[in-house]
Amino acid sequence: MYAVGNRDPFSGADVIADGIMGSRGGVPVVASPMREQLFDLRTGVCLDDPEVSLPVHALD
Structure with a gap:
């Protein structure tokens, strides 16, 4: 399982989850x-x- 930030660094929109x-x-x-x-x-x-x-988030 992976967890990364949701903000697209190119557009600035919170869309990575989609x-x-x-x-x-x-x-x-x-x-x-x-x-x-x-x-x-x-x-x-x-x-x-x-x-x-x-950004990458650690999963515990």
Whole structure:
């Protein structure tokens, strides 16, 4: 299970929870519904722009 921030860093909208989850090359990802950037659910890093990321929250 993964927990990342809900705010899309590109648009500023709280929409990541509405994104489509899947995988790319075995990496679990979520696609932003705004501009369809893919984010690694394990690290929060954007696969389309590695300089941008979502915050990742630890699950206890």
